[in-house]
Structures are given as C-alpha cells and as structure tokens.
Amino acid sequence: QDDIATTLQLALDNRTSSPDKTRTLLNSIDVKQLTPEQNELFKFLMAFSILMEGNTQDAIQKLNQVADTSKSIKIKARAQNALLSIYSNLHDWNNAIDIVNSLKDTITKLEPDELKQNVQVSLLSFYNNIEEFNLAIELADKILNITNNPRTKCSVLEKQLYAFKELKSDLITENNFFDAIALCAKINEKILELAITTNLADFYIEKKRYGHAIQLLNDHLSDAKNLSYKSLTAYYLGRLVVAYLGDDKNTLAEKHAIDILENYSSDNYYLPNMIAYQALSEISSERGEYKESLIFYKQFKELEKRDYDQTVAAKVALQKAKFEKSNEMKLLNQQNKLLSTQAELAAANDRNKNLLLLVATILLAIALFWIYKNRQTHKQLRKIAETDALTGIFNRNHFTQCAEASLAYCQKTQQDVSFIVFDLDYFKRVNDNYGHLVGDWALIQATKAVKQVCRANDIIGRMGGEEFAILLPNCAKDKAIEIAEVCRKQIAAIDTSESGHTFNLTASFGVSHSNQADYNLDKLFACADSALYQSKDSGRNRVYSFQQSQPIADTFPSSLINNNPA
Numbered sequence: 001q002d003d004i005a006t007t008l009q010l011a012l013d014n015r016t017s018s019p020d021k022t023r024t025l026l027n028s029i030d031v032k033q034l035t036p037e038q039n040e041l042f043k044f045l046m047a048f049s050i051l052m053e054g055n056t057q058d059a060i061q062k063l064n065q066v067a068d069t070s071k072s073i074k075i076k077a078r079a080q081n082a083l084l085s086i087y088s089n090l091h092d093w094n095n096a097i098d099i100v101n102s103l104k105d106t107i108t109k110l111e112p113d114e115l116k117q118n119v120q121v122s123l124l125s126f127y128n129n130i131e132e133f134n135l136a137i138e139l140a141d142k143i144l145n146i147t148n149n150p151r152t153k154c155s156v157l158e159k160q161l162y163a164f165k166e167l168k169s170d171l172i173t174e175n176n177f178f179d180a181i182a183l184c185a186k187i188n189e190k191i192l193e194l195a196i197t198t199n200l201a202d203f204y205i206e207k208k209r210y211g212h213a214i215q216l217l218n219d220h221l222s223d224a225k226n227l228s229y230k231s232l233t234a235y236y237l238g239r240l241v242v243a244y245l246g247d248d249k250n251t252l253a254e255k256h257a258i259d260i261l262e263n264y265s266s267d268n269y270y271l272p273n274m275i276a277y278q279a280l281s282e283i284s285s286e287r288g289e290y291k292e293s294l295i296f297y298k299q300f301k302e303l304e305k306r307d308y309d310q311t312v313a314a315k316v317a318l319q320k321a322k323f324e325k326s327n328e329m330k331l332l333n334q335q336n337k338l339l340s341t342q343a344e345l346a347a348a349n350d351r352n353k354n355l356l357l358l359v360a361t362i363l364l365a366i367a368l369f370w371i372y373k374n375r376q377t378h379k380q381l382r383k384i385a386e387t388d389a390l391t392g393i394f395n396r397n398h399f400t401q402c403a404e405a406s407l408a409y410c411q412k413t414q415q416d417v418s419f420i421v422f423d424l425d426y427f428k429r430v431n432d433n434y435g436h437l438v439g440d441w442a443l444i445q446a447t448k449a450v451k452q453v454c455r456a457n458d459i460i461g462r463m464g465g466e467e468f469a470i471l472l473p474n475c476a477k478d479k480a481i482e483i484a485e486v487c488r489k490q491i492a493a494i495d496t497s498e499s500g501h502t503f504n505l506t507a508s509f510g511v512s513h514s515n516q517a518d519y520n521l522d523k524l525f526a527c528a529d530s531a532l533y534q535s536k537d538s539g540r541n542r543v544y545s546f547q548q549s550q551p552i553a554d555t556f557p558s559s560l561i562n563n564n565p566a
C-alpha cells in the first residue's frame, strides 16, 4: 500500500513536468490493489496523462467522469481545474462557464491549502480570459489576503495588475508593477516577471509614455527570448511595435512587425500578428504604398475579426450563463411566489376558518342567549301564569294543580294532609273607608304574615278577592288548627298605621283534614269553607275546624276572644 501511495504521489507531482514518467508510473500500478480513493486519483492521473499525450477529447470525457463521480473533493477539484484550463484553451466558453459554476461550489468544500489556492488562481485566470476584470480583482484580493505563498502571490499579482490595466484603472501606479516584478524576481518566477513587464509596458502605452514602454520592453526582450517562451517573445515584439508607432519610430516598428510575421506566425500568436499587420498597413499607407497597405489591412481585419469573434464568443457564453442563471432565478422567484401565494392562501384559509369560528361562536352565543332569554321569558310567563300578581303567592289555578299533586303523593304515602281557608273580615269596609290601595296593602300584609307562619312545603294560594287557602302536607289536624290560630293572631297583630290609616284587620279561618275528605281537594275545600263560614257566622276573627262543628274557641278560648271586627 505504501508503495502504491508513493507511486501515485510521484505520478501526481510529475504529471505536467514529465508526462512520460507519469504514464510509466501509472502503468506499473496493479489497479486491483487500489483503495477507492486511490482508484479515483488513479483515474484522474490517467485522464491527465491522456491529455498530455494530446488526446484532448478523450481526456475531457475521462476528466468529466472523475469530476462527476469522485467522492474525494480534492480529486474532484483537480479534475474540474484541469477541465477549466482545457476549455479555456479551446475557447469553449460555454463548458468553461459550466465548470466554473461547479468549481465555485467545490472550492467552498476544500480545505484552505495549496490546492485550493491553485484552483482559485485558475478561476482568476478564467475571469481575465472572459474579461470579467472586476471579478478577477475581487478574487485576487481574496487570495492575497489569505496566502503566504510568495509564488501564489506573484501569480495572483500578475493577474490582478492585468485586470487593473485592462480596466484602465486609476487605482494603480507603476510602483505596483515594480513591487510585483520585484516579488516575482526574488523567487525566480521569470515568466511571471516578464508577463508583468508586458502589462507595465501596456500601462505606459496607455498613458502615451512610449519611451518608457520601449525601454522596458527592450530591457527584457532578451530574457523572453532566452526563455524560449515564444508566445511571450511574440507579445513583447507586438508591444514594441505599438510603442514605436506611438513614438513615431516607424522604421523600428516596421522592423519588429516583420520579425513577428517571419518568426512568430503561428496561430498561437495571432494577436502580435494582428498588431504587426495593422502597423505595416499604416506604415505602407503613410509611404503612399496603398496596394501593400490594403493587403496588410485585409490580413489585419481577418485576425481582428478572429479576435473579435473569440471575445464575443466568451461574452456570449457569459451572457448565456447569466441569462440561464437569471432564468433559474426567475424560476426560483416564481416558485417562491407560488410558495408565498400558497402560504398566503393557507393564512387566508386560517383567517377564514377563524372568521367562521368567530361567526359560529357568535351564532352559538346568540342561540344560547336566545335560549336563555326564552327560558327567562318562559319562566316569567309561567310565574305570571302561576302567581297572584298582588301578593306573589300561587293563584287559584296553580294552587289547585300543586295541591292536587301533593294530595296524590300524601295519599300514596298515607300522610296526613290538613287544609286551611281564611278570609279577611269586613274587607269591603277597608276598601270603602280607605280606598283600594289600602285594601291592596292589607292583602299583601296578611299574606306576608301567613307565609311567615307556614312551613316550606305548605302550599299557599289566593283563591280570589280576600279569600286564601293553605294545603299542609304531612300535618295532623291539631297541628293545622294550631298553625291557623298563629296565622290569625299574626294578621290581627298587623300594625295597620303603616298604611296611613289605623283600622282593625282580622281574618276568619276554617280547617279541614284528609281523613274527612278522602284526599279530595274539592271536599277538603268544602269542609274548610264550611268551617270558615262558621267562623264568620260566630263573629269572625276566629278558627273553626270542620269536624267538630264547634268553634275552636272551645279548645283555645283565650285566642278567640276578639270581638273587634274591622
């Protein structure tokens, strides 16, 4: 396992510098012995090796497979990074932008190490390639804030200065370029150092400081040539042409333009070629060599169109990606709107439910109140129907109903029932002498007096006019006579002066008993009435019991001596 790990690491380290060595190392590995993660790394390195062999399409397919399926976030990042670089070189901006979107997500999951920084630097290059210079500057700042690696710093500064320069930003001065050049020189990053000098030359040209540009470019041209970095040399020469032209040194411009066309005419250097043709066209034109000028001009236009097409392709791809993104956003917004509409609907439903509940509650309350009111009314009506309005005791009708029910019960349970009727004495005189209101008052007071004497389950009723009856369940006759006597005394004791007039108020009583009347109300009434008649007849203000046909005075002589009729 150690051997396999070492071999894989070696292959990884040499994948760009020694592709052949990498392939040999990979071929030496027994795939069956690989752990799943080693297998993913192996697949990435194989794809990379295929790329280095020049089989780009095959490499793209395999790298995409690794990027899509790899569980290791590091290997996924490496595959995506390689794909970004391939697509950028192929100017396949649509796929490049897709990869960038995936890569952005991958970056957030990477540990902050060298790999993460490398991926960020690739992204930075990509932003410059598609001329998203503000994004590039922002990302560069981010990387510069966290990296301590001077190589990363040098590389990032080169790309950031390029972006600033392209934006023609006032935020940078030539000192920024000098600092970056010094940093790269210190760690011997020759290519990047030279790249920065080309940017500085552009900076000078932009500011029309052609002399400075020419000197800088000439100072470093030999370095570029020594590096055998042809594209860089071609770019140097291209900028020299522009600077000489600007400085009205057409001969030198022409010399370098021809140098480009003769020695660096590959497709790879089409930009310096474009500059060369444009310069030669202008120079020929100034000399009056219009035919040559037109030929150069046509070639210039062809390359310019190519440059334009490439720039436009990048822009279109970017706009398309932005459009898709904004469509995605629109879709999301619509989904959000739908969700919020659903939420609003649910809330409205809840509100409706609450409203319904409220209405139901109100209706219920109204119904309950109505039932309550109805009962109250019913109660009141019943009370009105059952009671005597003046005295508040049962009226004749209700008294009869209650008395009969009580009698039936007492008969069933074989209890004694006594019955008392009484009638106010000379009541007509009270009305006649003192008026009906005083008569009413007297009726009320007499009722009160009797009620105080009676027990809770005795039934008292006004039979009409000034005649009253009392049914006394579970009451022996003697007891009833006793009660009647107390009632008589109470009525006689009423202080009539409270009415504003002083007069005698008495009543005559008649008492009957169930064993005289078979628990029959009419019979009880008749017996008691008969006794009452006897009371009246014998002078009033006395109690008579039916059976005896004798005044109670015999039994209770003292209480009956009352010869003071009202």
Ligand SMILES: Nc1nc2c(ncn2[C@@H]2O[C@H](COP(=O)(O)OP(=O)(O)OP(=O)(O)O)[C@@H](O)[C@H]2O)c(=O)[nH]1
Binding pocket: 390, 423, 424, 425, 426, 427, 428, 429, 431, 435, 436, 437, 438, 439, 440, 443, 464, 465, 466, 536, 540
């Ligand atoms: N103030 C008042 N008087 C009533 C009421 N009901 C009946 N009366 C009166 O009661 C009187 C009854 O008179 P009578 O039947 O002659 O009897 P009395 O005067 O009491 O004489 P005796 O019963 O024989 O003692 C009448 O004048 C009725 O108008 C009432 O509700 N209020």
